[in-house]
Amino acid sequence: MAKDILSTPKSFYKEFFRKPDADKTNTHYCPGCGHGVIHKLLAEAIEDFGIADRTIIISPVGCSVFAYYYFDTGNVQVAHGRAPAVATGLKRANPNSIVISYQGDGDLAAIGGNNILQAANRGENITVIFVNNAIYGMTGGQMAPTTLIGQKTTTTPYGRAAANEGYPIRICELLSALSGPVYLARGAITDPATIMKTRLAIRKAIKAQMDYKGFSLVEILSPCPSGWRMTPVEAKKWVKEQMVKIFPLGTFKDETKEREPIAYEKREYTKEEIKQALGLDKEAPHFSHSMDDVKPIWRNPKIKISGFGGQGVLLLGNTLAEAGMEQGYHVSWIPSYGPEMRGGTANCHVQISTSEIASPVVDHPSILVAMNLPSLDRFEDDVVPGGLIIYNTSLVTRAPKRTDIESIPIPATDIADKLGSLKVANMVVLGAIIEKTGIVTEEAAISALNTVVKHKKFIPLNIEAIKSGREYVRNL
Amino acid sequence: MAKQFIKGNEAVVKGAILAGCELYFGYPITPASEIAEGAAKYLPLVGRKFLQGESEVASIQMCYGAAGAGARVMTASSGPGLSLKQEGISYCAGSELPVVIIDVMRGGPGLGNIAPEQGDYNQIVKGGGHGNYKVIVLAPNSAQEMCDLTMLAFELADKYRTPTVVLTDGFIGQMMEPVDFPEPKDISRRKKKDWAVFGDAETKRNLINSIYLDPAELEAWNKHLQEKYRKIEENEVRFEDYKLDDAEIVVSGYGIVSRVLKGTVNLLREKGVKVGMLRPKTLFPFPKKKFAELAEKPDVKFFFVSEMSNGQMVNDVRLSVEFKKPVHFYGRMGGVVPTVNELEREILKLKESEG
Structure with missing residues (x-):
């Protein structure tokens, strides 16, 4: 002792x-x-x-x-x-x-x-x-x-x-x-x-x-x-x-007697399990497409999409870029960031290109989507000559002033409302873009929706909206 | 392997997991929060650990602990958070701990704003914590590089036993681009770190420490660290050389600015102006030699550096060029991103005045 x-x-x-x-x-x-x-x-x-x-x-x-x-x-x-x-x-x-x-x-x-x-x-x-x-x-x-x-x-x-x-x-x-x-x-x-x-x-x-x-x-x-x-x-x-x-x-x-012990699990995960967890276990689909079939002014488009927060402008951009990638192109997407955020508008910049994208910033869009009036007011002048402005006539009360551009008026919000949800106005516009420019195919856009849209039950409605947008533009 | 259209910040998380990151400790801050959120979502799915620390100060110290225990560990934040983490980064450097730190820069000083800026260059590349230390600094300019350089950061941090920072900006963090993800690294085949304290008999006599009371001993330790930084400067310089062969004007920038500059180079080349870009991918070690070489070339008339800051990296360019050629600076602050045409105008103005 x-x-x-x-x-x-x-x-x-x-x-x-x-x-x-x-x-x-x-x-x-x-x-x-x-x-x-x-x-x-x-x-x-x-x-x-x-x-x-x-x-x-x-x-x-x-x-x-x-x-x-x-x-x-x-x-x-x-x-x-x-x-x-x-x-x-x-x-x-x-x-x-x-x-x-x-x-x-x-x-x-x-x-x-x-x-x-x-x-x-x-x-x-x-x-x-x-x-x-x-x-x-x-x-x-x-x-x-x-x-x-x-x-x-x-x-x-x-x-x-x-x-x-x-x-x-x-x-x-x-x-x-x-x-x-x-x-x-x-x-x-x-x-x-x-x-x-x-x-x-x-x-x-x-x-x-x-x-x-x-x-x-x-x-x-x-x-x-x-x-x-x-x-x-x-x-x-x-x-x-x-x-x-x-x-x-x-x-x-x-509380040493009452407390339950903390359980630890220690296990090495296989490469396959890791890839599956990160969603990297399957290849992205591929769709053939040729930019040569697109009118020269819209080839390798620089797109700006703008509207109120909640109009789905970011998702529209995301879908376009995802579809562009699935067609084998270089793509970029950036959300509104910095001074442009002021005034309650949300916007994003999308590029789809056959060659490497240098600056992802779109200062002068070849395609502008204006989902509301402030967006048209803010960005109309930036559009390149010969460019395209698609504007949502449900909310935009005037036509573009520019005469050196092409424009498509479309009552996207009203069309969406008739389909049963204001939220798909963005997909009506996507249909309009597909029909007018052909920069992405409907097939690629629908495939992109499967990646981009979180709640799969909304996909059929989104597809219906794309088809309605295409039909509206076809009948203009 | 799989190609995904993904945000830069999410590419960081997936890259980190593929590189074998085992733990993440962090504190939420815009515009870096997607990294913490992604880590919280994905790490538990593969048996790794995520913990939201009570502060930035605590998060980096949790990394100090996990790195000391031999694990691959990371944290992420933005400027105000990095200011707080500097204490821990100095300790990690002093104790030679491999920790990966992501800084998604925003506007400053103070609370500033959440728009992209590059005002953290000095506090990251020049130190910011106390003492004679450096950290390896990698500067991605695409979603792909957010993945690739994060993975590289883990390798370099382990190779040199040093904190390694991926210095990026809100723009690169928030931007979505396609990323080709590589295969996951095989963790089980990684060599056990024989210096770490695992809490086992084998490593019991190891010590994680940065205190050396005797001045001669501390000086010797500092010399050991300086020797390590010299080796890093010798072996790890990385940069992108874009149309520099016949360039008369050399432009430089990192992060989002380098993307805008590339657009400007393309535009000016179409107009017959001989301009090229040297983009540092490592800010420490800085591509000093390459800048010095270009400064010696008779063709090169001047250098043009653009940053979203008051001019921080430009000082490293000046030190490399050693007054052999003029070095001009054009900066935007507060979250304003320069445009391709704006930079083109500035370069043409200088071209005229420089003859």
Whole structure:
């Protein structure tokens, strides 16, 4: 028994080979500092559970920044306050590893406040050892969120005043309001009795993680004689008499028995499964088409489609481009973006080309679709001479002023309404484009609809609208 | 393999999965949100993981953790988010962690707007976090390259153990074009990263770390990093050479601007103006040598750089050209995309004044 108590745990290095100075057997901590005892309790637990090979300890920013000198486990050193986020990444990458985030009060409760709160709330399956010494130790004794009212630090030289700095943050109490954590406890290391309780709490927290139960945290009130300008004996006394009053010891949450373990599935997916999941398991259909059959002005068309949001102008563009691609052409589609978005109009630019498309931006369309009046007003002048303007006479109350262009008036919204849905006015226009220009075939357009339209039950209505648009133009 | 008509941002997600990306951590922001949404949709379908972080700051640190644990991991955001991620990027560079980061740039500074801009060049290519580090920066200009360069980013990040950024803009992210997707990479045959901390006996003695208290030791570490960046500059420069052989005017730009510039080159060539384009596909390493070579050519009269910014990449062109030839700049800001004709006018004006 005596042998067990006096031996160094195996998960603690015998010689601190990473420590840069000549002394490889003593830690860098000050006399009377709590880290030594806490390190020992943690190392013993890791050894007794037999998990040293699986364990990754996170060294934070603070005096325990060099925790990796000491623990014979996997070690990761991190940015100030970010340990819970890094722990999340480590754990999610390898769910069977045991991830222990070792953090001080400035690190955890101030700069990393949101990180700890959110990791706890997610019920992240990690264990946090939270060392609360009511001060920033490493940087020389500045105020921490846990500094007591009236306590003098280098940044509260007249004592912490609630009116200026607010009140000490009680992390266990705060986190216990969340549903995520499974185990929350606060201990101290001032005498054998408190050390034994803290020892058990650390084990319970790690066990919770080993059992895949979720987030566990043990807060430990820890003396900082150097930062507090006290002797080690005075410091212990101060924890007992002052800190415990504000930070009462005990278990704040323990659902380790009730909580269901988190299940993990780890399986490599085959190439075929991956392709299927991404929709890459089938070739796009191909339709023959020749641009030579298209009137020269509309060959390799640059198209602008514009209207109110909700008139389906983006979908119309998407369908045209998809059909163009299925006919073997280079295509591009860009939604209205930037200054053109103003005024409630939506528009998109589409190009279909036998050669590589340089700029996808359509400044001067050879085909303009104006689904409403503001669109005609805005873009009529941009159309190239000899170009085509298709305008929706259900909403556009005037004809184009230009005389050097061709135009097709079509009551797209009224036709769509008769078919039973205002939403297919865009497909009526698609029919008009097909009939007038032949830049895409009806066959390719219908195939494109199968890719572009999310709800397949609407496809027959869309096809009917395309046919109606073609018929209307044929009879003009 | 399959050809799809797809948005640039979605091509990033599919490319990442084909490259073997195992985890995604990110925070929503326009115009990059489709990447997070796509990752949330597709990763779970192939047994990989998606998590929406509580912040940009946390998301990049989650990547730090997953990369430290040996996984292929990525995040994506836009300018304001990248400003926040800079802390984590510096730590990833310092600890040599391969993380892929997509920046779909929008208008700035501050909240700016959601229109496409290129004002993040300096904060990404020149650093933005603290310390003497570089990240590899790839600059796609099509949906196809959004897929291809994202896949390449994973390879380069692993090869050099460095954060790698795909720097693109809202336009390239939102644009749809056909993409030919390659076959998925075989993850099972990838070599285990012997430096990572997997949480097993084999890698227990590994350490992920960026702290070196002793100045001499930290200097040595920095020299090691600089040597790595030198190797990257030696081996990984990529660019597109378009009609440069007989060019008297060399134009340059990246992202959406390079597409507009290509249109301008085509237009000017039709009019008999000898103009060509040098488009960097890697912004770090920058194609310095190619620019320097062109500057030495007697035929080349001047350089013309266009960006959707106040002029950031142009400084790298100037450093490469070393005052041997004039370097002119034309920029638009706030989300305004220059037009083919606008750039044509500017180039012709300069041609006249430069004789």
